[in-house]
Structures are given as C-alpha cells and as structure tokens.
Amino acid sequence: MNRTLLFLVVILFLSCKTEKKKSVSLKDDIVFLASDSLKGRETGTPEELIAANYIQERMEDIGLQPQGNAGTYFQTFTFKPKTDPHSEVRYGTGDSTITGTNVIGYIDNQADKTVIIGAHYDHLGMGGQGSLYAEGKAIHNGADDNASGVGVLLKLAERLKDSVTGSNYLFIAFSGEEMGLLGSNYFTKNATIDLSKANYMINMDMVGRLRENKSLSISGTGTAPIWGQVLNSTNPGFNLVLGESGVGPSDHTSFYLQDIPVLHFFTGQHEDYHKPSDDSPKLNYEGMEMITDYIVTIIEELDDDAKLSFRKTKNESENVPRFKVALGVMPDYLFEGKGMRIDGVTEGRPASKAGLQKGDVVIQLGDSTVVDMMSYMRALSVFEERSTTTVIVDRNGKKIEAEVQF
Template identity: 45%
Template sequence: MQYRFFFVLLTLAYPLFAQQPTARQITRHINNLASDKMKGRGTGSPENAKAARYIVRHFKKYGLTPLGTNGYYQPFTAKVRRVVVPDSLRKAANVIGFLDNEAPYTIVIGAHYDHLGMGRQGSSLDSLPQGKIHNGADDNASGVAGLLELAQYFAQNSVKEPYNFLFMAFGAEELGLQGSRYFLNNPTLPLEKMNFMICMDMIGRYNPDRGVGIGGYGTSNTWPAVFNGLSSTIKFFTDRAGNGGSDNAAFYAKQIPVLFFHTGGHPDYHRPTDDPGKIDASAEEAILRLEINLIENAMQHPKMNFTAVK
C-alpha cells in the first residue's frame, strides 16, 4: 500500500520534473540542427527552411500561439552584403511563438537559427571556406536548443506566470542581425509591452575557468536585485554592456533591457569544425537552469525600466 501511494506521488510529480531542461534533449536538438545534412543552415537555403520547420514543430507541440505574420513565420528578405554572390537577396523568416498568460507585459526569449551554410556568404574564418559545411553547433544550434528547452519549460510547467512569453528564433543574424531588426521595425507585439529580452548565442562550449558570461547587467537598474542571491550550480559573471554580441543589440537599440548569455569564443568559431561532438550539453543544461532561476526571480519584480550603458 505504501509502495502504491509512493508510485502515485511520483507519477503526479514526474510531468513537472520532466519539463526541466536536460542534456539529452539539448543534444538531440543540436544533433538535428547541426548535422552535415543541414549544410550549415545558410540564409535562403532549403536547410535553413528545414531548421525553421523544426522549430515550428516544437512550438506547436508546446502549445504556443503563432505570432508571426504567416502563422509562426514572419518572412522577410535578407541581403548578403559582405560578399558578391548571384543570390545576394535571400528569403528568410523569423519564427515566433507566444505564451499568453493574460498578463500586461511580456518577456522575450530569443536565439538565431541561421549559420554560414557552405561558406559562400562571408564571415567564415577558414582560409578556403567555399564548399565546406559550417555546421554551427555552438553558433547557434546551442542557443536554439536553449530556446526550445525554455519554451517547453514555461509552456508546460502548469504555472500561470505573471508575465507572457514571446519565444523567437531569428533568421539572418549572421548577415547583420537582420531578423531581429526586421521584427523590431515590424513588431507583432507592441514594443512597449516587452519587459526584457533574453538572448542565447553560443552557450554550448562552457569553460569552467571562465564561466558563462551574462551581458546586459547595466541595461536596467532592476538587474542587481534580480541577481541578488541567485542560485547556480555553474560559474557565471556579468558585464554591463547590452549593445554587442548578438540579437540583444537590436533590442537594446530600442531601449528594451536585455541579458545576453554566451560561453565565449573558441578556435572553431565560424569555421567548419564547429561540430555537435564538441558541445558540453551537461553544462548547457546547468546554464538553462540558471536562466530559469533568473527569469523566475525577475518575475517577482514590476516591469523593468531601461538604462543606457555609458
């Protein structure tokens, strides 16, 4: 009888526990997005569109409401500026899902899903990049995996949070933050309703001597209170600046407080050697649990003000 009672309790508790990010799920997402079959997810490629469909499939699974201009998609035209190629204008899209908690303000969580493709769109650091698959496992399949794990957690944790969530996978980041800038100039949710933005770009190569960097600490005077007493199983450090690194810079330019999570540069950055086998999924799991703690702390505070970092 005691065993049966324990089993019932365990069964009831398991769904909540199961929504926590796990290294296994992170690895699965990264292996899918950064395999050789995906050919580097270059903007405008069939593989980039396939990556977008992968994200849409999971947004649907998690029950997020479409908030693009065409279902979950917000299509736009991206331009390759850094090299001269025949297809310098390319079809691109942001992928946008909304978790409506009937709250007045919304937390934005984002990561870009494009990479350098076959090395023909510029930005590769390989000496002869053309025709080589740039898998972009860390940059930024790791961030998309984080986006999907956080979307699952907040959508399926059986808690009606005091803020809504906008989950966004940005296109054409590698071509100059084009997806996030397009969204901010054509928002599908009023910018004044956004509380803050969390950006994940390259969170898969944790170095315990360095720790995970969190930029944007100076973009609101509420952040120190949010970080106060923050529990973490992983080393981290903060930086005040909010206008560099990734798509967070576009939100900072619109005077929206930001945080930017990253595990730093490495020799495989923007090279064909940025492969899934080099990702530390267990450390990324710890980083995402840190982000959950931080977001839950932030939700105990009123809407944040923006402060410019000098």
Template identity: 65%
Template sequence: MKQYFILIILIALGACTTEKFDNRMQEDVLFLADDKLEGRQTGSEGEQLAADYIIERFKKIGLDPKGTEGYFQAFTFKPKKDPHSQASFSEKKSDSTITGKNVIGYIDNGAENTIIIGAHYDHLGFGEDGGSLHAGEKAIHNGADDNASGVSVMMNLAAKLKKSEIKGNNYLFMAFSGEEMGLLGSNYFVKNGTIDISKTNYMINMDMVGRMKQDSTLAIYGTGTSPLWGQIIHSLNSNFKIVEEKSGVGPSDHTSFYLNDIPVLHFFTGQHENYHKPSDDAELLNYEGMYAISDYIFSIIEELDDNGKLKFAKTKDAKKDSPRFKVTLGVMPDYLYDGKGMRIDGVTEDRPAHKAGILKGDVVVKMGDIEIADMMGYMTGLSKFKKGDSTTVIMLRDGKEITTEVTF
C-alpha cells in the same frame, strides 16, 4: 560532421549519467547541426528545414503562432554578396533579394507585459559568403554551438515555462534568421513587432552557450541595462563563474532590443577553436552545461515574475572607445578570461602569432613597450603597429615568461 547515429550514442550516455536532464537538447542540436541542413545559411533550403523543425517543436510544446504568417515572420534583403545556389528556394528574385524568416511562438498569460526569449538559428552555410575562419576546401559549417546550442536552450525554456505557474508575463520565443548577416531578423522584428514592442518587459538572448569550460565560466552581457540585473544574476548564482559585461551592445541579437530601450541579458560560454569552422559539431557540446544555463535563466524569470516591468538603463558602448587597428596577431582571444593580460583561445595557421610560435593558452602581457592588462590593452597595443612592423611580444606560458618576435 556527424550524422544521426550519434544520437544513439548520446542517448546511451544520457541513460548512464543521472536524471539531471533528458536527451531533448541533444536531439535538437543533432537535427539542426546535421549535414543535410547544409549549414543553415539565411534563405537556404537548409534554413527552411531548420525553421520547419522549430515550428514542430513549438507546436508540441504548446506555443501559439505569433508571426505574420502562422509562426513565420518573413523579411527580405539584398546581401552584400550574391548568394550561392543553396539560397534558391527562398523566393530568390532576379535582383538577388533573399527572404529570411523569423520563427515566433507565444505563451499568452493575459499579462500586461511580455518577455522575449530568443536565439538565432541561421549559420554560415558552406562558408563562402563571408564569416568563415576555415582555410581549407569548401565544407559545410554546421554551427552546433553557433547557434544550435542557443536554440535548443530556448526551446527547453519554452517547455518549462509552458508547464510552470509563472504567469506574471506573457512569453514570446523567437528563432532569429539573418543574425550572421548583420542581426537582420531581430532588427526587422523590433521595427515590425508582432506584439506591441512598448509592452516588452525585457529580452533574453542565448548565442553560443554550448561549450562551457571546466571552470563553469558564463559570460552575461547587458547587466547594466536595468538596475536590477546585477543583484539578481549574483543572488541566484550557485554554479557559475560569472563574467559581466554591462553594455547592451554586442555582436548578437540582443543589441537590436537594447537599441529600442529594452533591458537585455545575453548569455555566452565563449569562443573556441571551432568557431565559424566546419568542425563546430554536435559531439563537442557540453549538454549538462546547457541544461544548467537553462535552469539559471528560468530562476531569473521566476524571481522577477512579480516585479512588474523592469526599468531600462542606457549603458556605455565600449566599442566607441575601442582603438582602431590595421594589423592582427591572428589569434582568438579568450573573452571569458578575467586575469591580467589577454589569454589566447586559438591560433590561426600562417598568421603572425602562429609563425612566431605563440600557442593556445598563452597569455600576452606586453607588446613592444605597451603593457597588456586586458582586452582593451591588447587592442591599444595593436593600434600602434602597421603591416610590416616587427615587435617583441612577452607572454606567460605555464607560469613562465616567454619572449618572441612578431612580424605583422
């Protein structure tokens, strides 16, 4: 957990690199992922501090307020579990109702349609109400990658589009609340839009875009939600190794818009060993990668400026076909891996994989008698076992085949 003194270091480093980017994104992340915001849990004082910061940034960029109360769009809900005292500021009532607040800014170009650009700004607080993968003592989950990174890219895009001559659409920028509790803010917005939702051209979402790896892999979800997406994302790409997912349904806020027949693109640089842990901190982010993603999204918007409203297309929901399983290895899959097998991006202590000596970077190619060709094969393999079962797992490590025994 780092404090503001890191900013001085990052500014110095930025001055010594090139003129590729300024330090605005670092400043945004450092504020949003600071300990004093206590993990930005929905309805908490820390989330309110983050919301106030985003509003000030929107004002400086020149965005008009487009909420129901200025820049705010409030919504209320009852959590599955009672929130802790950190949520007390947010008009918490005796029935444990919580108030979340979307933060919404707007560029009115007088156009017929509007592009929605969003990223959630809430996170897990101290990790006590579910979602945390931290096994130690109570600690602040700062969520630098999840999702201060996405919010900072969104604000960078807002500043660029405000200054640009790309006027074929209006632009609505939204920092969603309640994503970690079930896409609550985005779901509320599509049902209670502060613009005419039917006039939405398309929606762009950024969630965890701060940890681009050396091979510059970038996952783009929703590429099947409009016939133009596939051609556009590849023709404009010169920097990334793109991994596509056609489905418009996924674990982030773009899903709410897709389910309302709006074309979506969701950008993601992959999960990692710090995901949903207190160690997801600002100094681990790849800021140059984040600027590259912002430039890439800007080029997509620019290319489509005179195309009118995009045609929407339904996509197959892969989750409906996914096998159900009762056991797990206790690993973090590498969702950006496109080779044969299932590559492991993290191993949880004291779970079956850890006990069997499986390591980060291992590629699982077989479980029992089941060949593991990809993520779906891995899930199919897991579905064949129940708690207490043992099986052999074959994996590749540094090009060599290794066999181990796993007990679920």
C-alpha cells in the same frame, strides 16, 4: 455494433488521443540543427527553411501559439545583401533579394508584461564571408553558433509553459544574424506583439561550451538597475563575467536599441568558432541544462515584480581601436587574470609563426604592457603591415619572448 465492441473502440480512440508525444531532448534538437544535412543553415537557403520548419514543429508540439504573420509561426523578410560592408542592408522585394524567416511562438498568460526570449538559428552555410576556415568550401554546422542557443530556447519554452504565469512569453528563433542581426532588426521594427509590453529580452548565442571553471559571460547588465542584484542572488555557482553594455555582436542589440532591457548569455569563444569543426559532439550538454535552470530561476525571481526600468549604457564597441594588422589568435574573452589569454592560434599567421601557443597569456606587445583585452587591442592598433615587434607571454608561469612579423 455491440456494446462490448463499442467500448473497446472508444478506449482505443482515447488511448491514441492521450498518448504522450515522444520526448525530445536538448541534445536531440541540437544534433538535428547541426547535422550535415542542413548544410550550415545559411540565411535564405532551402536548408535554413528545413531548420525553420523543424523549429516550428517543436514549438507547436510544446504548445506555443503561432505569433508570426497571418496566424503562422513564420515572419519572413526579404533584403538585398550588402556589396559595401559599410552600407546598410535594404529590406524589400526585387531582383537579387534573399528571404529570411524568423520563427515565433507565444505563451499568452493574459499578463500585462511580456518576456522575450531569442536565439538565432542561421549560420554560415558552406563558409564564405565570416568564415575563419581557409581551405575552401565546407559545411559550417554551427553547433555552438548557434544551435546551442536554439536548443536552450526550446527547453525554456517547455519549462515555462503552464508554470511561471506572471508574464507572457515570446520565443523567437532569428534568421539573418550572421549577415548583420537582420532578423532581430526586422522584428523590432515590424513586431508581431505590442512591444510597449516587453519587460526584457534574453538572448542565448553560443552557450554550448561551458568550461570546467563554469565561466559564464552575461552582457547587458547595465540595461536595468536590478540586473546585478538578481543575477548574483540567483547564481547557482557560475563564475560570472558581467558586462554592462547593451550593444554587442548579437540579436539582443536590436532590442536594446528599442529601449528594452536585455541580457546576453555566452560561454566564450573557441578554436572552432566559424569553422567546419564546430560540431555537436564537442558541446557541453550538462552545462546547457545548468544555464537553462539559471535562466528559469531569474525569470521566476522577477515574475511578481513590476516592469523593469530601462537604462542606457555606454557603447563599449565605440572605444575599440581599429586595426591594420592581426596577430592571428582567438582571445579568451572569459579570462579574468592579467593579460590576454590565447584560446586558439591560426596556422600560418604571425602568432603561429612566432611559436605562440594556446594557453599563452600575452603580457607585453611591443612597448605596451597588456593587462586586459582593451589594452591588448590598443597595443595591436599601432602596428602596420610588414612591421616587426616583440611579444612576451606567460607560459605556465615562465616568461617567453618572441619576435612577431605582421
């Protein structure tokens, strides 16, 4: 081979090796994960495993190290599904078991503290338990719940790789969240890193529907004394709705119960929640980019600080009254005015039959004045099936009274 030809071969080889991989956007990730072909990513299904393989490939492309079991990105766990809703899930092998798969990547900056960033990627599959869709089986794509959180997780991995180096970073896409926080629970009890080095955990669950008023809910703010100061000083313009409790219906709870400070980011409930209509075209992609920027700024702010002090918080869920009836509405958990704002009405349920509408603010239920979510729940808890009462709502400044039959 002459020298000229050899030179050309070497140049071609080097250009192939250094060619940049195709850029994958946050929207690309979410559209794939929420596509019909994945059939709702139910835990233990072949489609959930397709999603797991996709996330693994993305982590590998970003340059994350595998931090699952046996040098892989996967941490699998098997369990028996609950037959009694009040019983605990049993992990282990045997007949009638389901296998879930956590996907775990790591940035090792040789630091003495580690930031854990998580989001669940499973959803409800074709419906079933947990679905709010009453018309039979259908694909529940779960674009907001929670392809949105996984999209932000992958974007954070890209942003933090080789940039903010005062901490190590563990990125976990959890399986089994919809069945009871199974993947995060299993990980905390079978951790693939030294959890004593965990500084704090950030969880993104349903971050894809940022509203025009930029309301952003962040829970867990009481789990470390510094959270309030950091969140407010770095806030780029969100209307923050802060909650102190480290316990909630998402994966951050598993880490809080291991005495690790947590934050849970959430853009609010909506009428597509746990329905087939939770699709990717309805998401606010610019809003998710803003949330990504905010989280990076928070991490940067804490990068040079000492390990955070953990603080236990009041478990707000212990004070939630038990109900025998339901009004059939989706509350607006980010509403800051007086009353309980309705964010969605389910057809055929008491609220719908009474003529209540999305946007109505419930200010009185029966004899009880409703000033916030807790007072609404207390008012609702006194009613039995087939009982009748009156409800007063504020509709665009006008008080409307209606009769409700449960």
